[in-house]
Structures are given as structure tokens and as C-alpha cells.
Amino acid sequence: MTVYGLIDCNAFYCSCQRTFDAQLKQRPVVVLSNNDGCAIARTSEAKALGIKMGDAWHLLKNERKLAGVKWYSSNYPLYADMSRRVYQVLVEYVPKVEPYSIDEMFLDLTGLSGSLSDRCEIIRSRVEQITKIPTCVGWGASKTIAKLANYIAKDRPELEGLCDLTDDRIRERYYRNLPVSEIWGVGRRLVPRLNDVGIRTIEQFVNADPTQIRQIMTITGVRLQAELRGECCLQLSEMAEIRKGLACTRSFGRPITSFGEMREAIAGFAVRATEKLRAEKLDAGYVSVFIQTNPHKRSEGWYANQASITCAPTQDALTMINIVTRLLRKIWREGYRYTKGGVQLNDLAPSGRQSSLFGRPKEQTSALMEAMDAINSRYGRETVRPLATGTVRSWRPRQDMLSPRYTTEIGEIMEVMSF
Template sequence: MPVFGLIDGNSFYCSCQRAFEPRLKRKPVVVLSNNDGCAIARTREAKSLGIKMGDPWHFARKRPEARPVVWYSSNYALYADMSRRMYEVLQARVPAVEPYSIDEMFLDLTSLPGDLYQRCKDIREAVWQEAKIPTCVGWGPTKTIAKLANGLAKDHARLEGLCDLTDPRIRAEWYAVTSIEDVWGIGRQTVKKLQSTGVETVADFVSLDPKLIRNLLTIVGARVQAELRGQSCLALSDVSSSRKSIASTRTFGRLLTEWSEIREAFAHYAARAAEKLRAEHLESAHLSVLIQTNPHNGDPWYAKHVGAAIEPTSDTRDLIRHATQLAEAIWIPAYRYFKAGVILTDLRPACRQSQLFALRESKVSAAAMTAMDAINIRFGSGVIRLSSTGRNRDWQPRASLLSDRYTTRLSEIVRVQSW
């Protein structure tokens, strides 16, 4: 019988900040969204003070109860590298690891020697010791059960971060007291449908006739039910293969009017999207751009989203060219712009030869992009980039509370002082 695990970093962004600042160990910590907008990650201490997900920073920081909170701007370079370190710790200890998100990874625990509970406990301890990230681990015979077990491990302190749902009897006990809302793959609209038929718990859902589930929720719902019943329908690679689009969108740090600055922003967003494409060995055959004014500051409202089919590519230069051409067509000089973005769709595996005489050119392009990515991975993001993406970039989102990029920027590494 297969056994899947899911390991999840606790308050991952906040834990990354704490990993390099021991003073934060028991303090309430909150990480903010782009442009220092609202709370997107909170430690347990911050939650206990009433800080909610999505609370605007400019309001929340003024509350008396929020005085002890330590606030941080999002430091994605740090978080991505800490995720990589966590992945490498896991990869050395289990047969296969599949990243599901920056802080969640599925594990292949099938046929591991020794006691499985102790093995998962050791894995969790290794991630803490080597990557300094506290985690919870859940496991079971399917991915859906592993995801549910992980949630239980996180929500119930008595489980001490570990939840084993491989035993059908133990599963049945948890199913009877767990809301259907907590099941991976069951969205809010689906919950409403199920509740209208009297389904409130996982046990209720599992006990329904599969034909009824299929008629009510289609094949997707039937697959979720089968997984909860212990029948594995999702292989270890199924989740990550479902990527349908890649987007790079941001709110500007200030309102922009000049085309030269807006062009830089679009070039930068296209370059970031291209890096994500290549990291997943994909190409895009459709590119769209969006731009908008701020609807809340009294400016005239203007929002435009336009796209076009392109020759499949992951070359940064091609994507910048397409993005800036589309953006220039929808830019109107009279407006002050607040947000823009680049979205790549119609994704397909890289290295497809779509034109007979394009093979040599595509090889040269791939070599150039591979070299650029390798340099940036080794020496830090943006060390080498196209000049069209700008140099100063003072239009970038505000990050007034940004911590050092301890692991990816040589000038910002932790300094040890001798006494």
C-alpha cells in the first residue's frame, strides 16, 4: 500500500524571519503583502493579539494591542531559498519529494524501513535542525488523506505536529469530528451543495453513494471521495503538472505616468515570468498584459487587459518584446497608473520545435537563458539581467520593513561578532 506524507512549514514566512533573528522567538511577527499592504503571514502570538489575515497594515499597526508586533515586508528571495533548503533536507531522507507550494511538500513514504511515526518525527526534527523551519507532518494512503492529516497536526496541539491516518479505524474517528470544509479539493460552493444534502462532516461525505457524488460534483468530487476512502487516485507528480498559467503582477510603489518607467516595469515583470517558465521547463504560446489606475484615490478609473498568441518561447528577450508592445498599445498618457502585470498562458513543455528552421536559433536562445539563470542562481537574483528591465526601479512596491536576504546576498549575510 502506498503511503504519502505532507510536510508544511508553520507560518512559513514568519519562520524564515525568525530563523536568523533569535530575538523574535516568542514575539508576535507579521509579514505583509507587496507594497506593505496587508497581513499575509502571522505567528501564533500575533494571531492571539487579534491580527487577522488580510488586515491592512496602516490600520492594524495603530491598534494598542498591536504595539508588540514586529512587522516585515515580504522578502521573497529569502523565502524561496529557505524553501529550497527545506526541499534538500527532505530529498536526502525520502525516495521522492514533490513541492506543492513554497512551504508544502508531498513525500513518498512507501516502504521506508523502521517505524513510520518515528521516521516522520526524525524528518520533522531534521528540517528544524538544518533549515530552522518548524513544521507539521501528516501521512496516509492517499494525497488527500495526507493533506487532511497535516491540517489536523497543525490544528490540534496534542498531536505535537504529527498525525498518522494510515489506520482506517483512526481515520474513521477523525472523519466523524472533522468538517467537510477541511478537505482538500472541496471549495466553498461545493460545501454549500453538500450541506444542502445534509453533509456536514468528512464521515458524512465518505458514506454517500459514489453515484450520487458523481452526479452532484462530477468526476472531481468522485475522485476526492475515493481518495478519502483510501483509494489513491493522484500519483506523486499529478498536482504539479496542472500549472495553467504564470503571472507576474505588482502594485507600483508610487503612481506612474511616464511611458519609460511603465515600460521598465513591464519588462521586469516579463523577465520574472520568464524565469518561472524556465524553472518549470515550460514555454508559453500566449501572453497578456494588464494595467490599471487606482480606483480609491479619486483618479479616473481605467483598466485594460489585452493578450495575443505568440510563438512558443521562454526566452526573456522575446517575452519582453511582446509584453512591451502590447502594453504600449493600451497605455494612455493622461492617466496615473497604480498596477500592471504580465500573464503567460497556453503553457507547454519546452524544447518543442514549432518551426522547421528555428532549431539553431532556439538552441542559441536556450544556451543564453541557461547561462543567465545559472549566474543568477549562484550569485543572487538579478545579478545579470537585461538593461530594459531598469536599473534604479524606484517604481517597485514599497518594502520599508524589508529584512536582509541572509542566504542569497553576500553583503547581507549574518555577521558573527566575537566578544
């Protein structure tokens, strides 16, 4: 029988912060979104204080009852590297691992000898021992069941982080009591439609007429029904699908009012986007740039626009800077206070497609990009970068509570002092 598992890192961003500071072990910790805007990750201690996902930082920071909370700006380089470390532990214990998100990974547990409960407990313990990240593991006959089992493992402390839904009778008992909203893939928009036809629990969803489910959710809903019955419709993949597009967007730390500063910001987004392209060995053939003012302060003047162009497939940062600068000139309007901008790349495909006959030789640009990537990989992001991205960059997003990049920046690694 096929058995899939899902391992999920608990309060992942907060756990990454705790990994490098033992004093945070029992302290409430909250990680904030870009620009230190709102809560996007909370420990159980922070939740107990009433902090909700999406709560605005500027409304919380002066509350007396939250004086003991440790707040952090988002540290995405650290979180990505810690996710990589978790993955490296997992591949030592199971034959296949499929990253689903930065803090969730599917496991192929099919055919493994011994008790799966013992195996999953060993995996959890090993991950926590090496990375200091606590996890929960759920498993069952399909990926959808594994996802549900993981939710149950996390939701019920008496299970101690493990949930086995391979047994039909145990699975049916949970189905009878869990709302349909807990099914992987059933979003908030679908729940009212299912409720309207009398489908409120997972049991009712599984037993519903497939024709009715298809009318509401298309063929995807029928596949979910089959998955919840233990029929494996979603296979595990060790290779991620080639993405169709990628974006680099940011809210600025302060409004931008000059074209020069906006050009620097957009150039920086282009450089970061092409870094992602080269990391995944992709070229982009379609580029978009957008800028906008604050939608919540329309009294200051509202403006939003974007421009796009089809280009010769490229992953070269200097070429991309030229493209996005031309697009920005088309949409720039003086007299506005811009608070957000971004670069979107589409028509992505593996590198090597026919490129332009004009411009710098591809071998020359490739060598330059490889050298820049190698230096930044060794010494930290933006150690070397094009001058077009600016030098002062006072408009960058606020990160007033940023922790060190302990594992990705050589100047910020922890030091052990000997006496």
C-alpha cells in the same frame, strides 16, 4: 499498504524570518503581502493578539496593543530558498517527495521499516535542526487522508505535531466530528451545496450516495470519497506537471502616470517571466499585457485593458521586451494613474519548438541569456539586467520592512565576527 504523508511548515514565512534572528523566537511576527498591504502569515503569538489573515497593515500599525509585533515585508527569494532546503532534507529520509506548495510536501512512506511515528518524528526533528523550520506531519492511506491528518496534527497541540490516520477506527472517529469543509478540495462554494443536502461532516460525505456527490462535485467528488475510504486515487509524482501558463504582476509602490515608467515596469515583468521560463526549460507562444487604475478610487478615473498576441515560441528576455512594449502601446491611455500591471505567458511547452526564421540567431540569444542567468544566480537577482527595465524605478512595490536575503544574496549573508 500504500501510506502517504504530508509535511507542512508552520507559519512558514514567519518561521523563515525567525531562522535568522533568535530574538524573534517568542515574539509575535507578521509577514505582509506585496506593497506591505495586508497580513499573509502570522505566528501563534500574533494570532493571539487578534491579527487576522488579510488585515490591512495601515489599520494595524498604530494600535498600541500591537507595539511588540515584528512586521516584515515579503521576502520571496528567501522563502523559496528555505523551501528548497527543507526539500533537500526530506529526500534523505524518504524515497519520494512531491512538493505541493512552497511550505507543503507529500511523502511516500510506503514500505518503510520500523514505526512510522518514530520515522516522522525523526524527519520533523531533522528539518528543524538543519533549517530551523518547525513542521507538522500527518499520514494515511491516501493523499487526501494525509492532508486531513496534517490539519489535525497542526490543530491539536496534544498530538505534538504528528497524526496517524492509517487505523480505520481512529479515522472514523475524526470523520464523525470534523466538518466537510476540512476535506482537501472542498472549497467555500461547495460547502453550502453539500450542507443543503444534509452533508455536514466528513462521515456524512464518505457515506453519501456517489451519484449525489457527482452531481454536486463531478467525478472529483467521487474520487475524494474513495480517497477518504483509503483507496488511493491520486498518485505521488516526483516531477511537477508542465505548467500551462505563468504570470508576473505587481501593484506599484506609487501610481504610474507616464508611458516611459510603465514601459520600464512591464519590461521588468517580462524579464522576470522569462527567467522562470528558462529555469523550467519552457518557451512561451502567447503573450498578454494588462494595466489598470485603482478600482477603489474610481473618482480619479477608472481604466483597465489588456492586449495579447501569438508569437514565435521564445524564452528570450530581449525578444519578450519588444513584444510586451508593442502590446503596451496598444492599450496605453494618457491621463490615468495606473496602480497595477502585469505580463501573462501562455502556450507553454518544452524549449526547442520551431522558432522564427528572422531575428537574432537562437544560439546567440541562448548564450546571452545563459550568461545573464549565471551572473544573477551567483551575485543576486538583477545584478545584470536589460536597461529597458529602468535604473531608478521609484514605482517599485513598497518593501519598507524587508529583511536581508540571507541565503540568496551574497552581499546580505550573515557574518560571524571573531575576537
